[in-house]
Amino acid sequence: MHDPVVSVQEGVLDANETIAAANRGDFDRAGVTVINLMSSPGAGKTTLLEHVLPHIGEARVGVLEGDVRTALDADRIAALHVPVALVNTDPGFGGECHLDANMVRSALPRLRLEDIDLLVIENVGNLVCPAEFRVGEDRRAMVFSVTEGEEKPLKYPLMFRTCDLVIVNKIDLLPHLDFDLDLFLDNLDNVSPGVQHMLVSAQTGAGIDSFGDWLKDVTFGRDRKFQR
Amino acid sequence: MHDPVVSVQEGVLDANETIAAANRGDFDRAGVTVINLMSSPGAGKTTLLEHVLPHIGEARVGVLEGDVRTALDADRIAALHVPVALVNTDPGFGGECHLDANMVRSALPRLRLEDIDLLVIENVGNLVCPAEFRVGEDRRAMVFSVTEGEEKPLKYPLMFRTCDLVIVNKIDLLPHLDFDLDLFLDNLDNVSPGVQHMLVSAQTGAGIDSFGDWLKDVTFGRDRKFQR
Numbered sequence: 001m002h003d004p005v006v007s008v009q010e011g012v013l014d015a016n017e018t019i020a021a022a023n024r025g026d027f028d029r030a031g032v033t034v035i036n037l038m039s040s041p042g043a044g045k046t047t048l049l050e051h052v053l054p055h056i057g058e059a060r061v062g063v064l065e066g067d068v069r070t071a072l073d074a075d076r077i078a079a080l081h082v083p084v085a086l087v088n089t090d091p092g093f094g095g096e097c098h099l100d101a102n103m104v105r106s107a108l109p110r111l112r113l114e115d116i117d118l119l120v121i122e123n124v125g126n127l128v129c130p131a132e133f134r135v136g137e138d139r140r141a142m143v144f145s146v147t148e149g150e151e152k153p154l155k156y157p158l159m160f161r162t163c164d165l166v167i168v169n170k171i172d173l174l175p176h177l178d179f180d181l182d183l184f185l186d187n188l189d190n191v192s193p194g195v196q197h198m199l200v201s202a203q204t205g206a207g208i209d210s211f212g213d214w215l216k217d218v219t220f221g222r223d224r225k226f227q228r
Numbered sequence: 229m230h231d232p233v234v235s236v237q238e239g240v241l242d243a244n245e246t247i248a249a250a251n252r253g254d255f256d257r258a259g260v261t262v263i264n265l266m267s268s269p270g271a272g273k274t275t276l277l278e279h280v281l282p283h284i285g286e287a288r289v290g291v292l293e294g295d296v297r298t299a300l301d302a303d304r305i306a307a308l309h310v311p312v313a314l315v316n317t318d319p320g321f322g323g324e325c326h327l328d329a330n331m332v333r334s335a336l337p338r339l340r341l342e343d344i345d346l347l348v349i350e351n352v353g354n355l356v357c358p359a360e361f362r363v364g365e366d367r368r369a370m371v372f373s374v375t376e377g378e379e380k381p382l383k384y385p386l387m388f389r390t391c392d393l394v395i396v397n398k399i400d401l402l403p404h405l406d407f408d409l410d411l412f413l414d415n416l417d418n419v420s421p422g423v424q425h426m427l428v429s430a431q432t433g434a435g436i437d438s439f440g441d442w443l444k445d446v447t448f449g450r451d452r453k454f455q456r
Contacts, residue, residue, distance in 0.1 A: 041268045041355045041384065042376025068356060070382050095386070097325055097356035125383075126354055127269045128296060128325035147375040147398070148270025154298050155353075156269065158323070170375070176404050178431065203406070 016133055019101035023108070023136030030113035032062075033219045034121065036137035038159065041125030043145040044169045046073045047202040048211065049120065053080055055212045059219045062116040064107055066124045068095035073122065085110040089124060098129035101136060118219040127156040131163075139218055141165040146174060150184040153191040161192045167211060172201040244361055247329035251336070251364030258341035260290075261447045262349065264365035266387065269353030271373040272397045274301045275430040276439065277348065281308055283440045287447045290344040292335055294352045296323035301350065313338040317352060326357035329364060346447040355384040359391075367446055369393040374402060378412040381419040389420045395439060400429040 027034050039045050053061055062083040065074040074086040085107040089096035096103075104121060111119070121137065123130040131140075142163040144152065147170055153160040160166065166188060174181065188195065198214070200207030255262050267273050281289055290311040293302040302314040313335040317324035324331075332349060339347070349365065351358040359368075370391040372380065375398055381388040388394065394416060402409065416423065426442070428435030 040270060040353070041380060042373070067383055069385060070379070072379050072383065095356060097354065124356070125268070126325065126356060128323060128352070128354060129357075145270070145375065147373065147401070151298070151300050152269060155295055155300065157297060173375070173401065173404055176401055 016101045019105055020134040020136040023101055023105055026108060026113060027119070027136060027138075030116075032113050032116055032119050033221075034119045034135075034137045034139075035215070035218065036121050036123060036130075036135055036140045037143065038123045038127075038130045038140065038163070039125060039143035040127050040145065040148060043125070043143045043148070044202050045122050045125070045143050046076055048143060048167065048169065048200070048208075049122065050076060050080065051202050051205065051208050052212045052215065053077075053082055053120075055208070056118075056216050056219075059117045059216055060115060061118045061120065062111050062113075064104060064111065064119060064121045066099040066103070066122060068097075068124060083111055083116065097124055097126045098133055099123050099135055100133040104135040118215060120215075127152070127159045131159040139164045141167060141214075143167045143169050145170045146177060146179050146181070146184070150180050150187060153184070153187040157191045160188060160195070163192070164196065165214060166192075166195055166197040168197055168199045169202060171199050171206060172203045244329045247333055248362045248364045251329055251333055254336060254341060255347070255364060255366075258344075260341050260344055260347050261449075262347045262363075262365045262367075263443070263446065264349050264351060264358075264363060264368045265371070266351045266355075266358045266368065266391070267353060267371035268355050268373065268376060271353070271371040271376070272430050273350050273353070273371050274304055276371060276395065276397065276428070276436075277350065278304060278308065279430050279433065279436050280440045280443065281305075281310055281348075283436070284346070284444050284447075287345045287444055288343060289346045289348065290339050290341075292332060292339065292347060292349045294327040294331070294350060296325075296352060305350075311339055311344065325352055325354045326361055327351050327363055328361040332363040346443060348443075355380070355387050359387040367392045369395060369442075371395045371397050373398045374405060374407050374409070374412070378408050378415060381412070381415040385419045388416060388423070391420070392424065393442060394420075394423055394425040396425055396427045397430060399427045399434060400431045 063077045065086045068090045074084050077084045087103050087107050140163045198207050198210045291305045293314045296318045302312050305312045315331050315335050368391045426438045
């Protein structure tokens with residue numbers, strides 16, 4: 001005997017995955033490569049984008065900005081003459097602490113996907129929940145600021161483990177911090193063995209080229225190993 | 229005619245408030261003052277506690293540590309010979325990004341409330357959701373690191389608005405940052421008019437005494453204006 005009842009519970013729980021797959025289909029049809037960019041609040045995502053986006057000229061870029069409130073970051077990106085769509089996650093009380101696939105989907109009509117090669121989704125600043133929601137991205141990158149302390153990969157393992165690239169930012173501050181870079185890299189490798197990282201400073205411009213090259217390589221499939 | 233049906237929906241949504249009130253009752257019976265301490269990841273909550281707790285000798289302190297994973301922070305507090313109870317919010321996938329009243333309640337049996345005057349609850353590092361959940365605290369304090377940028381009060385208003393004290397940390401780094409302190413304080417006052425703030429550096433010790441005095445004043449009711 002078999003049980004004729006089909007349980008839909010899993011399907012309901014996986015609504016985010018279903019919508020992420022729909023986003024993925026739209027991105028594929030338009031030939032758009034999508035990066036989900038995450039970090040703590042104030043780690044430097046927007047500043048990094050301001051510095052890197054003007055230097056990946058061969059790729060046509062769009063940005064989807066996620067913020068609890070304000071258009072501050074979206075305005076900074078728009079000033080670069082880059083198409084940008086803003087999702088404010090604050091419908092009332094405290095706001096959602098992450099983007100999910102449905103929020104991303106709601107913003108897609110405001111971007112002309114057929115006119116861009118690379119979509120960067122700048123997630124809400126948070127080291128926990130953004131990592132739990134796939135939105136249809138090809139790759140995940142995170143920005144880690146050296147001001148946050150060496151132990152963060154151990155305390156927030158999912159975020160560090162789920163990213164394809166860890167951008168170690170604000171290295172210009174290293175001489176002024178009690179931060180052990182080797183210990184951080186050991187902790188990172190412990191949580192996500194072999195994960196790619198790069199040392200950058202959005203302030204001095206150090207390492208920005210490497211991030212730009214990575215974005216171009218991913219966009220044009222020169223390093224294609226998508227995790228769909 | 230009146231509707232005899234009593235809706236329980238509000239009660240269900242307010243389960244957190246119900247449990248917070250139960251916590252509050254326990255704290256009152258034991259004569260414990262409770263601080264909910266919040267911040268972004270890596271803003272310096274634990275380092276600040278390491279520096280301030282040894283200097284509030286007249287108050288007997290306990291700490292409830294909230295972290296997604298690891299006992300790293302709890303071990304640092306325990307090394308001060310301060311009673312500490314740890315809540316790891318990671319039951320599996322990515323972990324909860326905040327403490328709620330029930331998580332706090334689950335940890336209370338591991339603290340002898342009758343033996344402490346002040347309970348500091350160190351919340352999960354996150355600028356969004358921790359502010360949405362009362363846990364039975366008397367006061368809320370947040371640590372803001374100057375490395376995070378001047379616009380954070382505008383982007384995460386609930387967190388800044390809901391706190392009774394904003395501790396502006398890492399001021400030793402100001403000479404090395406492109407950070408406009410006056411602009412930050414304007415933004416803070418804009419979001420939470422008149423909120424108390426203090427400038428500190430857990431690295432150099434600057435301002436630590438002020439935080440210690442605040443903790444003692446709150447503990448012994450010299451500045452009692454509880455928000456229950």
